[in-house]
Amino acid sequence: MESEGKSSQMKYRNDRKGxxxxILGYGCMRFTRKGSSIDLDKAEKEIMAAIDSGINYYDTAYVYPGSETALGEIIKRNNCRDKIFIATKLPHFMVKAKKDLEKYFNEQLKRLQTDYVDYYLIHMLTDVQTWNRLVGFxxxxxxxxxxxxxxxxNIGFSYHGNTETFLQLLEVYDWDFCQxxxxxxDEHSQAGKRGLQAASKKGIPVIIMEPLRGGRLxxxxxxxxKNIIKENSRKRTPAEWSFRWLWNQPEVTCVLSGMNSLEMLRENIEVAKNVDIDEFTKEDFExxxxxxxxxxxxxxxxxxxxxxxxxxxxxxxxPGTFHSYNLMYSENKKSGRHNYLMCTAIRKNPSSASQCVECGKCEQHCPQHIExxxxxxxxxxxxETPVYKIAKTAIKLFKRL
Incomplete structure (x- = not known):
């Protein structure tokens, strides 16, 4: 359900608990840095402008350098904890025993200067085997x-990987939300539209990250x-088209944006105030x-x-391999290789293309008749460059340790 706030025009969608x-969330990973530290005064201006505009969801993580601490300090300075929802993430890949769960969580509360977290995610949960490992702890x-x-x-998880694994993870716990x-x-890659709709069908709110692919869109x-967009009569920016495409879908609860300027913040807010579910026309989709x-x-x-x-x-x-391979040529090689590492190596059981033994089973079912x-x-x-192989080995050793 979508509604408008009384004191602003920001629109809202409900979670499982009402x-x-x-619908626009603040991604705190990309705060502007001054030297090696976050520019706290600049971040404060941006966060407070966001709060004043009705944005109430703020996403950070243990492993975002300085992010939790900065957000906590800004909240303390302005006494606004009751105005926002804080979402942060457990670095499960650093957890070796149950005591680590308590250790990291208490450190996060201290950084955020709060005694509770509204939305707590298992950060970058990769597969069911990884979940079972954590359950064992x-x-x-x-x-x-x-x-x-x-x-x-609220308990959730964030995810990078293929659709099938995401669908499996939806079943291992009674999640309050996911990201x-x-x-x-990425409509048909990563968790994709199938994953989005499956989560929604189970009543699980979905938070969206990378709506602009790190700015690439x-x-x-x-x-x-660019010319197709520029010549369209609606005169929308590329960013606006991307956001509207997402908010057009009722299954999308909140879209995160790493807004590190007041100008970007104001532009995104203006779009968020003027969108509707199912507003896209046939021409818009075209x-x-x-x-x-x-x-x-x-x-x-x-x-x-x-x-x-x-x-x-x-x-x-x-599918994940081909998506990454295509990214190398539709975007750039670095983007494709980074995506490949995330989707194939940072998992309990690696899923690299080099594991193929050419049995041919896959080709029997491909509707595109791809070789x-x-x-x-x-x-x-x-x-699978030398850098990939080194990283994969390092990840394997880290997991063993």
Whole structure:
């Protein structure tokens, strides 16, 4: 359900417990830095302007350098804890025993200068095996204890990975909310639209991260795509199209934006105040498809991310591999390789393309008739660089330790 606040025009959508969450959330990962530290005075101006405009959801994490501390200091200075929801994340990859759960959480409360967290996420939960490892440490009992004491109000997880694994993770716990990477270019990759709708069907609010792909859907658009947007009669910016595409969907609860200037903040707020669910026309969707076509004009593999090729007997993330491979050419090599590392190596069981044994099972089910085995070899050659292999080994050793 969507509603408008009484003191502002910001719009809100409800979580499972009836809380009104602003449809525009503040991502605190990208606070402006001054030297090695966050520019606290600048961040304070931006945060307070956001609060005054009706934004009430603020997302940070233990591993965002200085972010929790900065947010906590700003809240203390302005005595505004009761005006906002704080979302932060457990660095589960640093947890080796139950005592670590308490250690990191208490440190987060201290940084944030609060005695409770509104929305607490398992940060970058990768797969069911990782969840089971945490359960073995006593995570379930620990979470219940924190909820019973009122120290955690809502429990969720953030996710980077493929759709099938996301669907599995939805079933392992009675989640209060979740957070996924989702935008018009990732409509059928990552958790994707299937994941978004599956979560919504279970009554789980969905928080969106990377709505602009780290700014790529604004700053790195092909010239033809920029012209399609520029020549459209609605005269919307690339960012506005991206946000409106998301807010058009009733399953989207809140869209995070790393707003590190007052100008960016005001522009996004103005859009958020003037959107409606299901407002897109046929022509609007056609524009998005035209823009996607231009972005994808240089892709290597015509994979739609449907997932019919999965599961792979050897655990290869086939759609994720092709998505990363295509990113190398639709965006840049660094982006594609980073995405590949996130989706295949930072997991309990790696899902690299090089694990393919060419059984051919996947090709029997591909509606696009892609020569998957052949393309996986090409993708592996470009994605699994020496840097990737070193990182993968380091992650494996870290997990063992």
């Amino acid at each position: 809380n009104n969450i602003s 006593g995570l379930m009992e620990w979470l219940k204890e924190k909820v019973d004491k009122g120290q955690i109000r 996924i990477q989702y935008n018009y270019l 604004v700053n790195l658009l092909p010239e033809k795509a 524009l998005i498809e035209q823009v996607k076509k231009e972005i994808n004009s240089n892709i290597k593999v015509g994979c739609t991310g449907c997932g019919y090729c999965m599961p792979c007997p050897k655990g290869v993330d086939i 998957i085995r052949k393309e996986l070899k090409k993708a592996s050659k470009e994605l």
